Amino acid sequence: MLKGKKIVLGITGSIAAYKACLIIRELVRRGAEVQVVITPAGKEFITPITLSALTHKPVISEFFSQRDGTWHSHVDIGLWADAMLIAPCTASTLGKMAHGIADNMLITTYLSMKAPVFIAPAMDLDMYAHPSTQSNMQTLVSFGNHIIEPASGFLASGLEGKGRMEEPETIVNALDRFFDEQQYVDNPLHGKRILITAGPTYEKIDPVRFIGNYSSGKMGFAIAEECRKRGAVVTLVAGPVSLSCSNGIKRIDVESCKEMYDATTKAFADSDIAILAAAVADFKPQKEASQKIKRGESDMTIKLCPTQDIAEALGKQKRNDQTIVAFALETNDEELNAKKKLEKKNADFIVLNSLRNEGTCFQTDNNQIEIISAKGKISFQKKSKKEVAGDIVDALAETVAGKKP
Numbered sequence: 001m002l003k004g005k006k007i008v009l010g011i012t013g014s015i016a017a018y019k020a021c022l023i024i025r026e027l028v029r030r031g032a033e034v035q036v037v038i039t040p041a042g043k044e045f046i047t048p049i050t051l052s053a054l055t056h057k058p059v060i061s062e063f064f065s066q067r068d069g070t071w072h073s074h075v076d077i078g079l080w081a082d083a084m085l086i087a088p089c090t091a092s093t094l095g096k097m098a099h100g101i102a103d104n105m106l107i108t109t110y111l112s113m114k115a116p117v118f119i120a121p122a123m124d125l126d127m128y129a130h131p132s133t134q135s136n137m138q139t140l141v142s143f144g145n146h147i148i149e150p151a152s153g154f155l156a157s158g159l160e161g162k163g164r165m166e167e168p169e170t171i172v173n174a175l176d177r178f179f180d181e182q183q184y185v186d187n188p189l190h191g192k193r194i195l196i197t198a199g200p201t202y203e204k205i206d207p208v209r210f211i212g213n214y215s216s217g218k219m220g221f222a223i224a225e226e227c228r229k230r231g232a233v234v235t236l237v238a239g240p241v242s243l244s245c246s247n248g249i250k251r252i253d254v255e256s257c258k259e260m261y262d263a264t265t266k267a268f269a270d271s272d273i274a275i276l277a278a279a280v281a282d283f284k285p286q287k288e289a290s291q292k293i294k295r296g297e298s299d300m301t302i303k304l305c306p307t308q309d310i311a312e313a314l315g316k317q318k319r320n321d322q323t324i325v326a327f328a329l330e331t332n333d334e335e336l337n338a339k340k341k342l343e344k345k346n347a348d349f350i351v352l353n354s355l356r357n358e359g360t361c362f363q364t365d366n367n368q369i370e371i372i373s374a375k376g377k378i379s380f381q382k383k384s385k386k387e388v389a390g391d392i393v394d395a396l397a398e399t400v401a402g403k404k405p
Contacts (some may be wrong), residue, residue: 001179002172003031008077008113010086011051011092011104013041014165015156016122020046022168024054030176031204035077036060037106037200039093047203063105070160074105078112083175086110087148088122088165091133097145098136106158116178120148123191125161148174177246181231188401190231193269195226197264197310199239203259203284208292213279213363217241220277222389224249227275230393237263237272239278257281257307268314268322273396276311277351279362282364323400325392328372329353329361338372348399349373350394357382371395 007027011020017321020036020040027034035053038048042293047058060072070180083140086093086106091105094368097119102108109118127133128150137147148171152162165171198220202210219369221243224236228248235250237260245251252267257280268274283304293300311326316323326347333352353361360368362384368382369391380391 001025001183002176005032005082005175005179006174007032007034008081008084008115009034009036010084010089010110011036011038011042011046012086012088012090012106013039013044014088015125015150016088016165017042017044017045019165019168020087021050021054023085023171024051026103026172028054030172035081035232037077037109039104039106041090041259051350060105063108063181067182072105074108076111077109078114081113081115083115083178084110084113084117085120085171085175086117087120089119091121091123091127091136092344093119094133094136094140098114098139103222118148118171118178118257119145121150122165123150123163124155124157125159125163127156128163139257145176146174161186161206165303173348175378177229177248180229186228187230188397189227189273192232192272192400193235193270193388194227194232194273194275195239195264195267196220196259197234197239197242197277197278197280198224199243200279201239201260201281201307203257203281203307205285206291206293206320207290209280211284211304212240215239215279215280216243217243217278219223219367219385219388220275221274222385223277223392226386226389230397232273235267237267237278239280250271257284257310261310261313263315264310265317268317272324273323273400274314275392275396276314277327278310279329281307282308306364311345312339315344318346321403322404323348323396325349325351325396327351327353329355331355335370335372335377338370342372342374345357349395370400383398 009020011017022036036051036059038061051059107343146167151164153164153167154160199214201219202212204210224234230236237252240388252263257288284307286305324347326345328341328350330337334354338350342350350372357368367385369380371378
């Protein structure tokens with residue numbers, strides 16, 4: 001949601017200043033208007049002409065223009081902006097910002113800024129780790145600023161460690177997420193603690209083989225991202241999948257049903273909502289072999305026993321102020337089975353999937369669902385899992401809003 005946003009980009013005297021060009025390009029590509037304010041040291045690393053060509057605006061560096069005496073008002077810039085991003089931000093600038101040392105145009109603009117401020121530090125690993133730098137960052141965070149932490153990697157000094165400015169796309173994504181979340185400040189899910197399960201579970205037969213299913217985890221991960229976007233505090237308990245999630249999501253990786261059961265029952269006590277999207281194995285081998293089972297000439301029989309029922313366990317723990325969303329994947333009598341599950345699991349609503357809907361469910365990017373609740377049934381068309389996540393979270397927001405006293 002950067003389209004139409006006015007961004008002040010502050011650039012300081014760091015070798016990472018060259019990345020500011022990529023930040024500008026990405027901001028402009030997403031529809032933002034960019035005004036660069038650069039320190040005198042910053043101009044030693046990148047020229048104002050380059051920056052001006054990318055932003056289509058004159059670059060501001062001094063309080064007065066030496067050419068005609070025009071005054072650059074830091075106050076007006078602070079009122080104009082929707083956000084300020086300082087990238088790269090040196091240790092020197094961090095210290096000046098933390099202590100109000102207004103000796104250049106960038107710092108006076110920061111002190112006059114009415115909009116949110118994002119800071120992307122860039123420095124050598126020892127400078128970043130120094131107590132003075134860490135204290136300055138903590139001070140800035142206490143003022144309400146947002147720190148985009150540096151990455152670890154090869155540094156200009158030749159050393160390797162944490163201190164390298166985060167990649168331009170990641171920095172711009174942080175701003176994009178912030179403005180996305182602002183849409184949902186008044187949303188019923190804002191600030192709610194949401195526990196989400198995703199992916200399959202694997203139940204070991206021996207050290208080599210397991211019982212599992214085709215779940216990719218895409219639906220659960222999409223729901224987690226949608227909840228985070230709406231301002232929720234998300235904990236994602238993920239089975240063995242090859243997916244990544246946003247840094248703002250607390251992720252707990254598990255493998256077996258037992259591990260997922262332990263993680264979810266522990267986390268649910270402090271959660272407002274549980275969304276149980278994982279495809280948990282219903283059975284596991286009664287006995288796990290300690291060594292690989294060798295091929296034999298005769299048939300082999302594996303005796304199975306039920307795994308823990310996570311949804312039922314949470315349903316029994318559920319307080320009146322908590323909400324549970326459970327999932328049902330069926331191959332026949334879909335609605336009837338979903339209604340039984342709704343009651344048995346003490347869920348607020350069931351998200352019903354049917355394997356009879358081709359091109360949905362396992363290992364696909366699309367899904368087609370029905371939402372079953374005590375109020376009735378809502379059917380949806382086939383959509384991308386990202387869009388389906390929006391539909392599910394919309395229904396969740398309506399449910400939570402209806403529970404407010």
